[in-house]
Amino acid sequence: xxxxxxxxxxxxxxxxxxxxxxxxxxxxxxxxxxxxxxxxxxxxxxxxxxxxxxxxxxxxxxxxxxxxxxxxxxxxxxxxxxxxxxxxxxxxxxxxxxxxxxxxxxxxxxxxxxxxxxxxxxxxxxxxxxxxxxxxxxxxxxxxxxxxxxxxxxxxxxxxxxxxxxxxxxxxxxxxxxxxxxxxxxxxxxxxxxxxxxxxxxxxxxxxxxxxxxxxxxxxxxxxx
Amino acid sequence: xxxxxxxxxxxxxxxxxxxxxxxxxxxxxxxxxxxxxxxxxxxxxxxxxxxxxxxxxxxxxxxxxxxxxxxxxxxxxxxxxxxxxxxxxxxxxxxxxxxxxxxxxxxxxxxxxxxxxxxxxxxxxxxxxxxxxxxxxxxxxxxxxxxxxxxxxxxxxxxxxxxxxxxxxxxxxxxxxxxxxxxxxxxxxxxxxxxxxxxxxxxxxxxxxxxxxxxxxxxxxxxxxxxxxxxxxxxxxxxxxxxxxxxxxxxxxxxxxxxxxxxxxxxxxxxxxxxxxxxxxxxxxxxxxxxxxxxxxxxxxxxxxxxxxxxxxxxxxxxxxxxxxxxxxxxxxxxxxxxxxxxxxxxxxxxxxxxxxxxxxxxxxxxxxxxxxxxxxxxxxxxxxxxxxxxxxxxxxxxxxxxxxxxxxxxxxxxxxxxxx
Numbered sequence: 001x002x003x004x005x006x007x008x009x010x011x012x013x014x015x016x017x018x019x020x021x022x023x024x025x026x027x028x029x030x031x032x033x034x035x036x037x038x039x040x041x042x043x044x045x046x047x048x049x050x051x052x053x054x055x056x057x058x059x060x061x062x063x064x065x066x067x068x069x070x071x072x073x074x075x076x077x078x079x080x081x082x083x084x085x086x087x088x089x090x091x092x093x094x095x096x097x098x099x100x101x102x103x104x105x106x107x108x109x110x111x112x113x114x115x116x117x118x119x120x121x122x123x124x125x126x127x128x129x130x131x132x133x134x135x136x137x138x139x140x141x142x143x144x145x146x147x148x149x150x151x152x153x154x155x156x157x158x159x160x161x162x163x164x165x166x167x168x169x170x171x172x173x174x175x176x177x178x179x180x181x182x183x184x185x186x187x188x189x190x191x192x193x194x195x196x197x198x199x200x201x202x203x204x205x206x207x208x209x210x211x212x213x214x215x216x217x218x219x220x221x222x223x224x225x
Numbered sequence: 226x227x228x229x230x231x232x233x234x235x236x237x238x239x240x241x242x243x244x245x246x247x248x249x250x251x252x253x254x255x256x257x258x259x260x261x262x263x264x265x266x267x268x269x270x271x272x273x274x275x276x277x278x279x280x281x282x283x284x285x286x287x288x289x290x291x292x293x294x295x296x297x298x299x300x301x302x303x304x305x306x307x308x309x310x311x312x313x314x315x316x317x318x319x320x321x322x323x324x325x326x327x328x329x330x331x332x333x334x335x336x337x338x339x340x341x342x343x344x345x346x347x348x349x350x351x352x353x354x355x356x357x358x359x360x361x362x363x364x365x366x367x368x369x370x371x372x373x374x375x376x377x378x379x380x381x382x383x384x385x386x387x388x389x390x391x392x393x394x395x396x397x398x399x400x401x402x403x404x405x406x407x408x409x410x411x412x413x414x415x416x417x418x419x420x421x422x423x424x425x426x427x428x429x430x431x432x433x434x435x436x437x438x439x440x441x442x443x444x445x446x447x448x449x450x451x452x453x454x455x456x457x458x459x460x461x462x463x464x465x466x467x468x469x470x471x472x473x474x475x476x477x478x479x480x481x482x483x484x485x486x487x488x489x490x491x492x493x494x495x496x497x498x499x500x501x502x503x504x505x506x507x508x509x510x511x512x513x514x515x516x517x518x519x520x521x522x523x524x525x526x527x528x529x530x531x532x533x534x535x536x537x538x539x540x541x542x543x544x545x546x547x548x549x550x551x552x553x554x555x556x557x558x559x560x561x562x563x564x565x566x567x568x569x570x571x572x573x574x575x576x577x578x579x580x581x582x583x584x585x586x587x588x589x590x591x592x593x594x595x596x597x598x599x600x601x602x603x604x605x606x607x608x609x610x611x612x613x614x615x616x617x618x619x620x621x622x623x624x625x626x627x628x629x630x631x632x633x634x635x636x637x638x639x640x641x642x643x644x645x646x
Contacts, residue, residue: 009452015459022466080451088507102455102489105462153524168465170479172486178524179557191528198527216475218465218482 001116004045005029006036006062007078008055016049016078019105020112033057040066045073046119047112050095052079052086060089067094074115078103104173110163127162130224132208134162143206153178154199161212161222170219196220229383236375244368248361255360259353260329264309267331267346274346278337294347300334303341307333314347326351389413393422400429402436440499447496454492457485494614497554498601501621507548514552514577515540521556522575525564534567537574543582545645547626555622558615559584559641566639585640595632 003020007013008031017027028043030036033056040048040062048066050059063075075095079086087098096115099108117125117136127134131144139155141148150158160169160177174192200212213221270293277290278297288295294314309331316326328347335344389411396408407429410422461482470478500506518540529536545552563573563586571587597603599620602613623630629644 009456011456012452012459015456015463019459019463019466080448080455085505101451102458102485105459151523151527152520153527170461170465170482170486172482173462176486191525194527194531216472216479218475218479 001025001046001112002044003027003112004036004039004043004048004073006033006049006054006059007031007051008053009051016105016108020109023109025112031055033059033062036062037065040071040073041069044071046116047074047076049076049078049108049112052077052090060086060093063090063093063095072119074112074119076108076111076115078108104170104176106160106164106167106169106173107177110160110177113163127159129162129165129211130209132158132162132203134159143203143208146206148202148206150199150202151195153195154202157195157199158203161220164222166221166223168215168219168221172219174219229379229387233376233379236379237372240368240371240375244364244371248364251360251364252357255357259350259356260309263329263348263350263353264331267309267329267348270346270348271331271333274344275335275337278344284337284342292348294328296345296347297337298343300341300343303334303336305334307331311350312347316349327354386415389415389418390421393418393425397425402432407433440502443495444499447492447499450488450492454485454489457481458489461485491614494618498614498618498621501551501618501625504625507550509546509548511544511546512549512552513542513544514556514582515542517552518556518560518575518577521560525560529564529573532567533570534564535572537572538576540575540577541579543577543579543645545626547622551622551625555619555643558619559643562615563639563641580645582643582645583640585638587637588639590637591634591639595634598632599630 001024003025005013005017005020005027007016007029010031013029013031017029020027028039028045030039031054033054036050036054048062048071050062052059059077059079063077066073066075074097076097076099077087077090077095078099078101080101090098096118097111099111114136117127125135125137127136133142133145134140136159141150141155141158156178157174160174171192174196178192178195196212196214200210203212204210209224211222211224213223213225215221270291274290274293274295278284278295281288284297286296286298288297309329312328312330313325314328315323318324327350329350330345330347332343332345335342337344393410396410400408407426410426413419413422461478464478518538522536522538526536559582560573560575563584566588567573567586568588573587574583574585576583576585591598593603599616601617603617620630622628623643627646629642629646631642631644633640633642
C-alpha cells in the first residue's frame with residue numbers, strides 16, 4: 001500500500017513511517033503543506049495521513065485539494081488538535097477517519113487497513129488468517145467455514161489482532177481500542193484479560209489454532225507459532 | 226432584610242423615641258402650667274370666698290359656691306398651713322348618673338367670723354384634662370403622619386435613588402465567568418453607584434482575563450503535551466516490534482507504556498474538562514440511555530464475572546438531550562467508578578427511571594469527606610488506575626445540563642444519584 005504521511009514533527013514522522021514500512025507499506029513522509037500538495041498532485045496514494053496543524057497552513061486545505069482532484073486515496077486525520085470543530089470539519093470535507101494524538105501505532109495500522117478494505121473495490125473484502133475468516137461489513141466470523149458467535153468486544157479484539165499480526169500489542173493499546181476514544185471504562189487490565197481469554201476460548205472450541213500469546217506483562221501477540 | 230427596611234426600622238425606632246420624649250415633656254409641661262394657673266385662680270378666689278362666707282348665716286360642711294365646691298371644718302386653732310392636691314369627686318352628670326371627675330383642691334385654715342375653720346376649695350379640672358388629651362392626640366397623629374411620610378419617601382427613594390444599585394446587582398447575579406462576557410453597567414449620576422459600577426467592571430474584567438489565561442494555559446499545555454506523548458508511545462510500539470526481548474526489557478517497556486497511557490488519559494481528561502467548561506461540545510441530540518447502558522454492561526460482563534461481582538439492573542426507557550460523547554463519558558465514569566471501587570464478590574446495581582439514574586455499589590467506606598469526591602484530583606485510592614478527574618467531569622456534565630448529582634452511602638454501599646432536572 002502506498003501511503004503519504006504529512007507530519008511536521010520529525011521524530012513522530014520517523015516512528016510512524018518506520019512502523020508502517022515494516023508492515024510492507026511504501027511510506028513517503030513530508031513536513032509541510034506545500035510539499036504535501038506537490039506530492040499529492042503528482043503521485044497516487046492509497047492512503048494519506050494528515051496532521052492538521054502544519055507550519056505553513058492547515059491540513060484541512062489538503063483534504064479540500066484532494067477531494068477537488070477526485071483522488072481516491074483514503075484520508076485519515078492524525079492530529080493533536082482534537083477539537084470537535086476540526087473533527088467535524090475534517091470528516092465533512094471527506095476525510096475517512098480521525099485519530100487524535102497520542103495514538104498507538106497498532107491502532108493507526110488497524111484504521112489504515114479498515115479504510116483500505118472499504119476503498120478497494122476489487123480487493124479483499126474479508127480478512128483471512130488460516131482457518132479464520134472475518135467479514136468486516138457483516139461483522140461475521142467463521143472458523144473452518146463454521147460461523148462462531150462473538151460479543152462486540154471480542155469481535156473488535158479479533159479484528160485488532162488480525163490487523164496487527166506477529167507483533168506485540170500493548171495492553172493499553174488494546175484497552176483504548178476496545179473502549180474507543182473515551183477510554184476510562186475499560187482501563188482495568190482484568191477486563192481486557194477476560195475478553196482475550198473468552199475470545200481465545202471460543203476460537204479454540206471452534207477448532208482454530210492457538211494464536212494469542214501473552215507477552216510477559218506487556219501485552220499480547222497474535223502469531224502462528 | 227432589605228437595606229431600606231433596615232433604615233425604616235431605625236427611622237421608626239428613633240422617631241418613636243423622640244416622639245415619646247416630646248409627648249412626655251409636653252404632657253408634664255402642660256400639666257404644670259395648667260395646675261399652676263388653676264392654683265392661681267383658686268388662691269384668687271380665697272378673699273372673695275371669705276367675704277362670701279361672712280354673709281352666710283350658717284356654714285354647711287359642703288357648699289356649692291360659684292362653680293366650686295367648698296368644704297369647711299371647724300378646727301381648734303388657725304395656722305398658716307395651706308396646700309394644693311388633686312382629687313376625684315363624684316359629680317352628678319347631666320344624665321343624672323354619678324361620675325368621678327378630677328378636681329384640684331386648695332386647703333387652708335382661716336378665721337370665719339372669729340371662729341377657726343379649715344376651708345377646702347375644689348375646682349374641676351376636667352377641661353384641663355380634655356385639653357391635654359386633645360394635644361396629645363394631635364401629637365400622636367403627627368407622629369403617625371410622619372411615619373407614613375417616611376415610609377412613602379423610602380419607597381420612592383428605593384425606586385428612584387437605588388434603581389442603579391439594583392440594576393448593578395442584577396447584572397452581578399447574572400454574571401458567569403464561563404459566559405466570557407463582562408457585565409456592562411449604565412452610567413449613574415450618583416457618585417457612589419458610579420464608583421461601584423466601575424469597580425465591579427474592573428474586577429470582573431480582571432477575573433475573566435485571569436480565568437481565560439488559566440484556561441488557555443491548561444488547553445495549550447494539554448495540546449503541547451500531545452506530541453511528545455505521541456512520540457513516546459510510538460517509540461514503545463517500535464521497540465516492541467523489533468524481535469524478541471528479555472523478560473526484564475518487557476517489564477520496563479510495560480511500565481513505560483502504562484505510565485504514558487496514564488499521562489495520555491490525564492491529558493485527555495483535562496482537555497475534556499476545559500472543553501465542557503467552554504461549551505465546546507458537539508450538538509445535543511436525544512439519546513436513549515437504556516440501550517447505551519446495556520451496551521456498556523455487555524462489554525463489562527466478562528470482567529465483572531471474573532471478579533465475582535453480581536450485576537443488577539432495572540432500566541426503564543428514558544432519553545436525555547445531550548451530545549452522545551458526554552452521555553458516553555458520564556456513564557463510563559459513573560459505572561467505571563462503581564467497578565473500580567468495588568470489592569471482589571460484591572455487587573453493582575444500576576437503576577434508570579424517568580427522573581433519576583442510580584448507580585450503587587459495594588465497597589470499602591470512603592476515606593475522605595464525601596463533598597470532596599467531586600473535586601479535581603481528589604483520589605480515593607492511590608492506585609494508578611484512578612486519575613482523580615472522573616467524578617469532576619461527571620459533575621461538570623451534570624452542572625451543564627442542570628442535573629442534580631448526589632452521593633450517599635449506607636451500610637457499605639455507595640450510591641450515586643443523577644436526578645434529571
